[in-house]
Amino acid sequence: MTQTPTLRERSEVEASRLPPLLARAEHLAGTVLLGDHGRRRAGLGDDFWQYRPAQLGDSRRMIDHRRSARGDQQFVREREWQIAQSVMLWVDQGASMRFASDKAQPKKIDRARLLALAVAILLVRGGERVGLTGSTLPPRRGNNQILRLAEAFAVDDATDYAPPEHRAMIPHARAVFLSDFLGDMAEVRLALTKAADRGVRGVLLQVLDPTEELFPYRGRTIFESVGGTLHHETLKAGELRDRYLERLAARKEELRDLCHVTGWHLGLHHTGDSAQSALLWLYRALDGGTR
DSSP: OTHHHHHHHHHHHHHHHHHHHHHHHHHHHHTOOOTTTTTOOBSSSSSEEEEEEOOTTOOGGGBOHHHHTTSSSOEEEEEBOOSOOEEEEEEOOSGGGGOOSSTTSOOHHHHHHHHHHHHHHHHHHTTOEEEESSSSSOOBOSHHHHHHHHHHHTOOOSSSSOOOOOTTOOTTOEEEEEEOOOSOHHHHHHHHHHHHHTTOEEEEEEEEOHHHHHOOOOSSEEEEOTTSSOEEEESOGGGGHHHHHHHHHHHHHHHHHHHHHHTOEEEEEETTSOHHHHHHHHHHHHTTOOO
């Protein structure tokens, strides 16, 4: 009986996040101008896509003679690629992501959820299937899938650093991982290696609070993890700065090397920066346009 009010309160709090998150994600997605074609591209299909100059290796059957008759150059008529791509999302919902150095700054998890949901909205509008890594929410189309994603993003993880989900990777799909990536790198390496083995390519977006880049602490300071499992007190915080920055730089380099080996893209976003620019980068990186 004593647990009932607590469970109800938690459910109400989680449910109350959905409308604001959805509204912000819809607004953010609406600020990104993708042009008329979105993620459509040349490939198998029935709809006309574009004319392009004929290239070495094109067969005679590919030549559009009507278009080529207008000039001296031969052109190929390309059709629009109509096979929907499956895109799988993973958002780190561990306690470390609930950090914000200032009330004016969004928490890392809030920014990660916003970006993930906004990119899902853009992908669904483009006809793609979007879901979560693992088997709880397979990629699907439609607005109902956006609501399911928002509901999934509203659940916090009790661990300090949540490991990436790498089960049920769909072969040759795309994936987006959003995290601070400050936890166990072995889990990240395992996830990307398994993904690469199945032909999955994607994007890692490291989301950090500006303070985590600067380490402005001096004198007596108590460092404690958001989850409360780690605690460290020092009288000379300033002396830790160089070692901290070195380890952070080493972690970024490790992420870069891992992405290079597995064919993924790596991005860095600070919660004090524009969410719109981060969303546009994410969307372009999914098409391989950023490196």
